[in-house]
Amino acid sequence: MHAFKSLVSVRITAFVLTVLAGSSFAQKAGLLEGKKIAVLEFSVGAGVKLQARELLADECRGALADLASPEGALVVTRQNMLEVLKATGGKCVEGECEVETARNLGVDLFVTGTVTQIDGELLLSLMTYETRKAQLLGQKRVSATREKALMELVRPATEELARKAFRIAAPRPVSAPPPSPVELGVGRESNKELAAGGNGPVLARFESEPEGAAVKLDGQSLCVTTPCSRLIAQGRHEVVFELERHAAARLTTVVSTGAVVRASLQPDFGWLTITTDVPGVGVAVEGRTVGTTPVIARETTAGPVDVDIDDRCFSPTGEKITLKNGERRTIHLRASPRLAGLRVDAVDTRGRVLVTKVQVDGRDAGETGQSLNVPLCSTEVAVQLGDREWKQVLKLQEKAVTVITLTAPPGTSVDPLPAPVKGMAVVRGGQRVKPFLLDVTEVTVAAYAECVATGECTPPGTGKYCNWEVTGREQHPVNCVDWSQADAYCQAQDKRLPESSEWAHAASNGGKTKFPWGNTFPGLRRARWSSTVGTSRVGGYPAGANETGILDLAGNVYEWMANDYGAGKEVRGGSWNIVAPAYLGVSSRVSFPVSARDGVIGFRCAR
Numbered sequence: 291m292h293a294f295k296s297l298v299s300v301r302i303t304a305f306v307l308t309v310l311a312g313s314s315f316a317q318k319a320g321l322l323e324g325k326k327i328a329v330l331e332f333s334v335g336a337g338v339k340l341q342a343r344e345l346l347a348d349e350c351r352g353a354l355a356d357l358a359s360p361e362g363a364l365v366v367t368r369q370n371m372l373e374v375l376k377a378t379g380g381k382c383v384e385g386e387c388e389v390e391t392a393r394n395l396g397v398d399l400f401v402t403g404t405v406t407q408i409d410g411e412l413l414l415s416l417m418t419y420e421t422r423k424a425q426l427l428g429q430k431r432v433s434a435t436r437e438k439a440l441m442e443l444v445r446p447a448t449e450e451l452a453r454k455a456f457r458i459a460a461p462r463p464v465s466a467p468p469p470s471p472v473e474l475g476v477g478r479e480s481n482k483e484l485a486a487g488g489n490g491p492v493l494a495r496f497e498s499e500p501e502g503a504a505v506k507l508d509g510q511s512l513c514v515t516t517p518c519s520r521l522i523a524q525g526r527h528e529v530v531f532e533l534e535r536h537a538a539a540r541l542t543t544v545v546s547t548g549a550v551v552r553a554s555l556q557p558d559f560g561w562l563t564i565t566t567d568v569p570g571v572g573v574a575v576e577g578r579t580v581g582t583t584p585v586i587a588r589e590t591t592a593g594p595v596d597v598d599i600d601d602r603c604f605s606p607t608g609e610k611i612t613l614k615n616g617e618r619r620t621i622h623l624r625a626s627p628r629l630a631g632l633r634v635d636a637v638d639t640r641g642r643v644l645v646t647k648v649q650v651d652g653r654d655a656g657e658t659g660q661s662l663n664v665p666l667c668s669t670e671v672a673v674q675l676g677d678r679e680w681k682q683v684l685k686l687q688e689k690a691v692t693v694i695t696l697t698a699p700p701g702t703s704v705d706p707l708p709a710p711v712k713g714m715a716v717v718r719g720g721q722r723v724k725p726f727l728l729d730v731t732e733v734t735v736a737a738y739a740e741c742v743a744t745g746e747c748t749p750p751g752t753g754k755y756c757n758w759e760v761t762g763r764e765q766h767p768v769n770c771v772d773w774s775q776a777d778a779y780c781q782a783q784d785k786r787l788p789e790s791s792e793w794a795h796a797a798s799n800g801g802k803t804k805f806p807w808g809n810t811f812p813g814l815r816r817a818r819w820s821s822t823v824g825t826s827r828v829g830g831y832p833a834g835a836n837e838t839g840i841l842d843l844a845g846n847v848y849e850w851m852a853n854d855y856g857a858g859k860e861v862r863g864g865s866w867n868i869v870a871p872a873y874l875g876v877s878s879r880v881s882f883p884v885s886a887r888d889g890v891i892g893f894r895c896a897r
Contacts, residue, residue, distance in 0.1 A: 321457050322361035326397040328371055329354060330388055332414075335406035340437055343405070344368075346444055348517045350401060350416065353448040355502070355515035357458060365515065367501035371395060373587060392421040399427070399456070401448070405440075412440050416447055418455045428455030494549045495519045496529070503533040503555060535559050535589070560613040562590040564597060566625040572601035573623065583625075587618070597621050603628060603667035627665035631691030632684070634658050634673055638698050642706035645718050645725050648673055650684070657718055659707065661691060675704060714897065715838045723795045728788060729894035731828035731841050732767035732849065738779060739764075746782040748775055755889025757825060765827040767847050767892035773859040776850045776893035787852040788896035793862045797843040799836055806836035806843040817845030825892075847892035861891055 329351040355365040392400040401418045413433045430451040434440040496505045498516040505513040531539040531553040539553035564585040571583045592615045598608030605626045636644040636658040648655050649672040656662045672681045675698040707725045714727040735757050741747035750758040756770035757763040797806050816834035818826040829841045848861040
């Protein structure tokens with residue numbers, strides 16, 4: 291019996307030393323340096339029943355880690371593998387999509403296995419691949435009649451396959467002195483048992499959460515990575531589990547036949563998930579780029595952490611957090627695109643400016659002729675000119691305006707912009723409004739007086755709130771005129787009164803804003819709306835202009851429209867003697883009789 295124990299000790303010691311010698315030789319080759327390797331879960335053929343399929347992959351993973359770790363390679367643990375697959379949406383862990391799974395894991399090499407049953411015998415086929423090219427590097431088959439016997443063949447089969455596929459040199463025989471009881475993993479109490487003829491070595495399994503920990507038994511290295519199974523002496527032992535970036539776990543346990551020793555290791559880091567409004571934004575942690583969003587469950591050292599957007603297409607914004615040991619934190623960063631200027635000018639063959647929509651990367655960005663702010667990294671601009679869609683690749687520069695000019699072919703049915711006229715602004719059309727011209731200000735008393743002097747206009751009314759014949763009000767809007775007088779004035783200037791839809795289009799900047807100047811309340815700088823003592827001079831509130839520079843579209847006086855509304859003619863805008871802010875809205879529509887001489891209505895002309 292003592293002779294048998296000595297023989298077992300010698301064989302195990304020799305095996306350990308030969309593996310170490312082989313690993314040392316392979317390390318010099320450096321073929322696996324920096325590589326990541328995964329062992330995918332083994333697939334099982336139809337009709338095959340296994341009690342511990344996961345243990346087969348664990349044995350393969352443990353054997354591979356023992357060989358690859360000294361080479362400078364990293365074998366992915368089951369826990370990390372499943373966590374990454376869950377985070378990236380990977381669903382396939384076996385079958386025909388192993389290559390896709392390996393790519394989701396981001397590994398360089400992977401091993402997979404299939405168990406089938408032929409004539410009552412279990413056949414295990416192990417295969418290893420290079421991930422990027424999906425290239426088969428090697429294959430090894432072993433068979434056994436029982437599952438337990440098959441499991442005992444996994445480790446040597448994996449070692450043989452890995453050595454050939456990864457070109458790891460075989461271990462060289464070395465001479466070794468007689469083993470000591472410690473080399474068997476035997477504690478002092480167990481030594482006495484062996485010396486007295488007690489029970490012999492038993493196979494024990496070591497597991498950790500997370501996997502991948504090194505195991506020491508009674509101060510001596512036992513396993514390079516968990517899970518692993520080793521032959522050790524029965525009895526009481528001190529076991530230490532060590533894993534990088536985790537606190538070591540120490541425990542004392544009594545080992546007997548079939549024992550499983552488990553430890554839970556506490557990390558000294560946390561897991562950080564980073565998301566942004568749009569995916570694919572580059573982010574950095576503590577000043578180091580970690581990839582593009584979403585970054586899922588990245589291990590990050592506990593403590594103060596700076597998380598920033600690090601992307602040429604987006605403004606640099608970030609957040610500073612404090613991460614605790616073992617904490618899982620999700621950080622959402624608002625990704626604001628860096629902007630660049632773009633203007634697309636379109637003309638017909640006669641040189642007339644055309645107005646049509648501009649799309650950038652498939653989204654409406656504005657119209658031709660406008661200065662547009664678009665994302666710096668926009669890739670394509672598209673314009674519809676008649677029945678032809680024109681596209682161009684964009685190369686924009688931040689803080690610069692890129693100008694593109696297009697000429698539409700003859701017969702293109704796009705509304706041209708009217709030629710500019712002094713005192714009038716060009717208003718771009720919209721879905722229901724064609725481009726037109728509109729007076730920048732309401733018609734003044736002085737301008738109307740010139741028309742009266744020529745005999746083409748009749749004098750306005752006079753009274754308490756009327757501006758006609760009031761000294762100092764020559765540049766105030768002419769009021770106390772009825773619709774017919776306003777219409778006659780516009781016709782005399784080769785113009786017309788604006789349609790209600792045109793006026794509303796200009797006052798809302800094409801339907802984009804509530805007020806001509808935007809969406810904010812007017813205050814006292816943008817419109818004459820809170821006074822009850824009379825009008826103000828036209829253009830006296832430049833801060834209230836619309837986006838094309840048209841003034842006084844809200845406040846001061848109402849303005850006659852060309853169309854009817856209710857029982858009379860329609861007026862739009864706001865009046866100096868109506869204090870309610872609601873009347874300043876662009877949607878304000880009021881009906882007045884044709885004759886209105888109470889001082890609240892003026893007008894401007896269109897073309």
